[in-house]
Amino acid sequence: MLLVRNAYIIFLKDFHLEFRSRYALNAIFLFAITTLTAISFSIGPLRLKSEILSPLLWIILFFSAMSGLSHIFVREEEQQTADTLRLVTSANAVFLGKWIFNMVLLFSLELFILPIYLAMLGVSVGNFRVFLFIILLGSFGLASVATLIAAIISQASAKGALFAVLSFPISLPLLISGIHGTRLALDGGTLAECLPDLQILFSFSIVIITLSLLLFEFIWRK
Amino acid sequence: MGLNRNWWKYFLGLWMLLIILGAFLYAPPAKGLGETARILFFHVPVAWLATLAFLISALASMQYLRRPEKKYDIWASSSAQIGLIFALLATVTGSIWAKKIWQSYWNWDPRETSIFILLLIYAAYFALRSAVDIDEQKAKLAAVYSIIAFITVPFLVIIIPRVYESLHPDPLINPEGKIKMDGRMLQIFLGSLFGFTLLFYWMLRLKIDTARTKLVVDNLDK
Numbered sequence: 001m002l003l004v005r006n007a008y009i010i011f012l013k014d015f016h017l018e019f020r021s022r023y024a025l026n027a028i029f030l031f032a033i034t035t036l037t038a039i040s041f042s043i044g045p046l047r048l049k050s051e052i053l054s055p056l057l058w059i060i061l062f063f064s065a066m067s068g069l070s071h072i073f074v075r076e077e078e079q080q081t082a083d084t085l086r087l088v089t090s091a092n093a094v095f096l097g098k099w100i101f102n103m104v105l106l107f108s109l110e111l112f113i114l115p116i117y118l119a120m121l122g123v124s125v126g127n128f129r130v131f132l133f134i135i136l137l138g139s140f141g142l143a144s145v146a147t148l149i150a151a152i153i154s155q156a157s158a159k160g161a162l163f164a165v166l167s168f169p170i171s172l173p174l175l176i177s178g179i180h181g182t183r184l185a186l187d188g189g190t191l192a193e194c195l196p197d198l199q200i201l202f203s204f205s206i207v208i209i210t211l212s213l214l215l216f217e218f219i220w221r222k
Numbered sequence: 223m224g225l226n227r228n229w230w231k232y233f234l235g236l237w238m239l240l241i242i243l244g245a246f247l248y249a250p251p252a253k254g255l256g257e258t259a260r261i262l263f264f265h266v267p268v269a270w271l272a273t274l275a276f277l278i279s280a281l282a283s284m285q286y287l288r289r290p291e292k293k294y295d296i297w298a299s300s301s302a303q304i305g306l307i308f309a310l311l312a313t314v315t316g317s318i319w320a321k322k323i324w325q326s327y328w329n330w331d332p333r334e335t336s337i338f339i340l341l342l343i344y345a346a347y348f349a350l351r352s353a354v355d356i357d358e359q360k361a362k363l364a365a366v367y368s369i370i371a372f373i374t375v376p377f378l379v380i381i382i383p384r385v386y387e388s389l390h391p392d393p394l395i396n397p398e399g400k401i402k403m404d405g406r407m408l409q410i411f412l413g414s415l416f417g418f419t420l421l422f423y424w425m426l427r428l429k430i431d432t433a434r435t436k437l438v439v440d441n442l443d444k
Contacts, residue, residue, distance in 0.1 A: 148370065152363050156353040165349050169342040170370055173377040176335070180386065196385045204377055211373055215366050218287050222359075 003096070006089045010097025014072060015104075023075075024105060028068030032113045035060045040120040050186035053123055055179050060113070061139065062175060065106060066164040069146040072098045073154035082154075091220040092213055095147070099212070102150075103143040110139060126188025134185055137198060138178035141205035145171045148212045151219045173204050231424065238417045244410045261319045263410055267418035269312035272340060273379070275305025275422065280372035283365035292437065295361035298368060299351065300429035304422065306344040313337050332386055336378040343371040 018024060039056055048056075076082040085094055114135070117123065125131050149167045153159050181189075181197030191198075245263040282297035316337065321327045328334060350367055354360040 152350070152367060153353075155359060155363060156350060157355070158353050162349060162353055166346045166367065169339050169346055170374050172335075172339055173374060173382060176382055177385075200377070200381060200385065207373060208370075211370060215287075215369060218362060219366055 003090065003093050006093035007096035007100065010085075010089065010094055011100045011104075014098060014101045017075075018101070018105075024068040024071040027071070028064050028105065028109050029112065031067040032060055032064040032109055033116075035063065036113065036117060036120060043121070047122060050183045053121060054182040054186060056121075057117060057182060058138070058175055058179050060117070061106075061110070061135075062142065062168075062171065063164070064109060064113075065139075065142055065146050066167060069102050069105065069143065070150040070153060070159065070163045072102055072147070073150040074159055077154045086220065086222070091217045094220060095151070095212060095216040098150075099144060099147045099209075102147045103140065106139045106143045106146075107136075110135060123186065125186055127185050127190065130189060130191055130194050131182065131185035133191075134178060134181040134194065134197065134201070137201040137205065138174055138181075141174040141201055141208060142171055144205055144208045144212065145174070148208065148216070151216060155219070170208075173200060177201050177204075230420070234417065234420050234424070237413070238421070241410060241414045241417050245414065249407045249410045250404055258319060258322045261315055263414045265312060265315040265319065266411070267415045268308050268315065269337065270415065271418055271422045272305050272309035272312050272337075273375075274419075275301045275308060275426075276340065276344075276372060276375065278426075279305060280368050283368040283372075286361060286365045287369075290358065290362070292361075293434075295365070296430055296433045296437070298361075298365060300433055301426060302344060302347055302368070304425050304429060306341070306348075307425075308422070309337060309340050309344060313341060332382055336375075336382070339378050340375065343374075347371065 039060075076085060118125065145167055146163075149163060149170065153162045153166060156162055177197040177200040181194045181201070184194050184197070241263065245260055249260065249263070251257045251259060279298045279301040282294045282301065286294035286298060313334075316334065317327045320329070320331075320334070324331075347364060347367060351360055351364050354363055
């Protein structure tokens with residue numbers, strides 16, 4: 001499997017580069033912390049209901065993703081390394097490598113931010129396993145959408161503003177069912193109750209990944 | 223001579239006049255919804271055309287990716303521009319009706335959400351187009367985005383309103399697949415659909431012709 005091997009090499013390259021500069025890592029972690037602090041600070045000692053807690057979590061996750069996940073492609077264009085990458089390996093290997101990287105980045109953010117979110121806002125989770133499952137599937141989809149849109153906007157001007165503008169309508173099915181499912185899970189919903197949300201999250205993510213593998217070639221090749 | 227080629231435009235003017243008169247004088251009020259239901263003769267065709275315009279734009283985009291010819295890009299962007307107008311009209315008419323029947327202009331019913339997202343997608347599409355300078359690249363990236371967005375729309379229009387509750391009446395495409403319309407209402411509705419589709423065709427042709435002429439004039443300058 002040459003494709004998988006090449007994708008893995010691309011992933012390793014980005015991983016090493018990221019740990020040299022820590023640009024995306026800093027952006028995304030600090031953004032999440034800043035937002036969370038702002039929320040926690042402004043609500044003070046109030047106990048919020050799950051109808052509010054769940055959208056807040058997804059707003060934090062979505063905009064944190066928007067602050068850092070485009071860097072993976074923007075960097076290649078800014079440092080003018082994209083052309084070399086185009087010569088070295090196939091388009092889909094590049095996409096898969098960068099997609100895995102973005103997913104790892106988003107998951108590590110969640111590993112860090114979720115405990116703080118639960119503690120700072122005094123959240124009690126009714127059904128923890130379903131809660132984790134929803135977050136996991138939701139960010140799987142979010143990372144997929146973000147990687148695909150990042151590839152598009154890296155070739156445009158006004159990249160930062162454009163990234164959120166283009167990603168939002170596409171990730172809305174994810175956000176709607178993610179928010180709905182998280183609310184149910186916080187209130188102690190069972191797996192069966194959250195199943196429609198999980199189904200939408202899963203099918204939408206698969207559709208986006210399939211679409212990415214079909215379309216990325218057109219974005220990437222000049 | 224001009225009359226011969228353009229006879230259908232006069233016919234359309236007359237036709238729309240009849241539809242407007244028919245909508246208010248000929249069709250009976252709908253059961254349960256009363257006089258306000260008359261808006262459906264205008265609201266539904268307009269919403270349907272917003273979707274059709276989007277479909278045409280996505281199909282032209284796919285064709286562009288297969289064979290990068292300028293005309294397909296003109297088709298895609300022209301159709302999207304007219305689709306944006308129709309989506310705006312559908313939103314406004316829907317919102318006025320919502321005020322009458324639900325006592326608020328906007329309450330994020332799943333239907334309202336889906337038309338709003340359609341608007342956002344159109345806006346993002348044009349934001350992307352204006353952010354890329356090179357023509358070929360603009361056409362290519364816009365085509366890719368249009369296809370991604372088009373795949374997202376079924377999730378928002380079909381799946382999400384069915385999973386989560388909606389108050390929106392859908393007399394034509396309901397789960398039982400039955401048409402619940404009075405005979406005279408149906409006549410006016412289908413007539414209006416036909417009239418609006420013809421109007422759309424006319425607008426699209428005008429738009430495409432203008433874009434083509436502009437292309438020729440731009441080439442003359444060089």
